[in-house]
Amino acid sequence: MLDNQQNLNAAQGAGIQSAQTVAAGGAQALVSGHCGPKAFRVLAAANIKVYTTTAATVSEALALFQEGKLTENSGADVEGHWA
Amino acid sequence: MIIAIASGKGGTGKTTVALNLARVHSGAVYLLDCDVEEPNAHLFLKGIPSGEPEVVTLPIPEIDESLCDGCGACSSFCAYKALAVLAKRVLVFPEMCHGCGGCMRICPKGAIHEIPKRIGVVETLQAGNLTLVQGRLDVGVAMAPPLIRAVKAHIPKAGDALLDAPPGTSCPVIATLRETDYVVLVTEPTPFGLHDLTLAVAMVRELQRPFGVVVNRAGSGDERVQAYCRAEEIPLLAEIPDDRRIAEAYSRGALAVEALPEYASLFQKLWATVTEKTHGRR
Secondary structure, eight states: OOOOGGGTTOSSOHHHHHHHHHHHTTOSEEEESOOOHHHHHHHHHTTOEEEEOOOSSHHHHHHHHHTTOSOBOSSOSSOTTOO | OEEEEEOSSTTSSHHHHHHHHHHHOSSOEEEEEOOTTSOOGGGGOOOEEOSSOEEEEEEEEEEOTTTOOOOOHHHHHOTTOOEEEETTEEEEOGGGOOOOOHHHHHOTTOOEEEEEEEEEEEEEEEETTEEEEEEEEOTTOOOHHHHHHHHHTTOOSSSEEEEEOOSSSSHHHHHHHTTOSEEEEEEOSSHHHHHHHHHHHHHHHHTTOOEEEEEEEETSSOSHHHHHHHHHTOOEEEEEEOOHHHHHHHHTTOOHHHHOGGGHHHHHHHHHHHHHHTTTOO
16 A cells, blocks of 8 residues: 555646656556546656556456456546546 | 736626726826736727737756756655656656746756746737737646736836736736735626625735725625625725626627716726825835
8 A cells, every 4th residue: 555645735746646656666557547648658657557447446446457357558548637 | 006907706897997997098008918818808909019929938847868867856846746757767747847947956967957838928019008918828838827927027117007817816816916006806796706806805915915896787786795895994996887888888899988988987086096095106
């Protein structure tokens, strides 16, 4: 588990900071609901593969990943400031 | 005298007040449209452009990778997270950068220099005794304050300048209101108008600017704005009646004081009131 609370009061750059945290934590792959363009640029620079899923829980998402049912994203799947 | 026309709520009549004030001025007057995301004062003036638009840039960092050792000092310093350091490589996000220059100064290797990034233009138009200066932010750019400062650099050393502010109470408005002699807050007599007026009042008090209120479309709502001003001892500078003919003139791109000369005295009186309240300044 990594603390990602630095973003709670971030005026901007939350995606960039989260991606930096993920990279600093030594991750080789990221499974997330969505990934924006700036975070994707950071993750790509750190050679971290990005997978997105609509799974409702973390354990379901991880299970899908481990079963090889997720495909690697080639770019961001949403625009910046997507909500 | 530098007078800013601001509001909390959008669409209350800032541009109407600024343009009509400028039009009834007897001498040379500057109107600076600081709503750089959507400048609209020019729509009401038949002006002649003076010279080419001035291109405004922001200094953004560029990394010399042969000097950078990936220490991360720049990224930790940047309050806006415009720099990320990964695997000893620095990524720059120009659209996040506010151009403060801090990363360049803090880099222990001297690996950062600044390059200009275009954010918009400043245009000047001459319409009779009125000089209009407006900022126009480029599409896709979200950094209004530096462009507003470039517009404000055109404020004449002497004489009168009116600043048409963007709506709201965020950074672009603060950038507009700083170093003004007086702030005119335009509101409408509605619950929304009153709610956003209270936010605007808190903002100008924080900025320690003298200010007063103009109620636009008076008679269209209730009397709560006027009651609030009395309770807070805020001067009620003028009330512009809810007159459909003003809106009709506006929709044709005409000013109230041009289409309906009987309104000239209202804006002349507003000048006199504001002048009296700023007496001794500048």
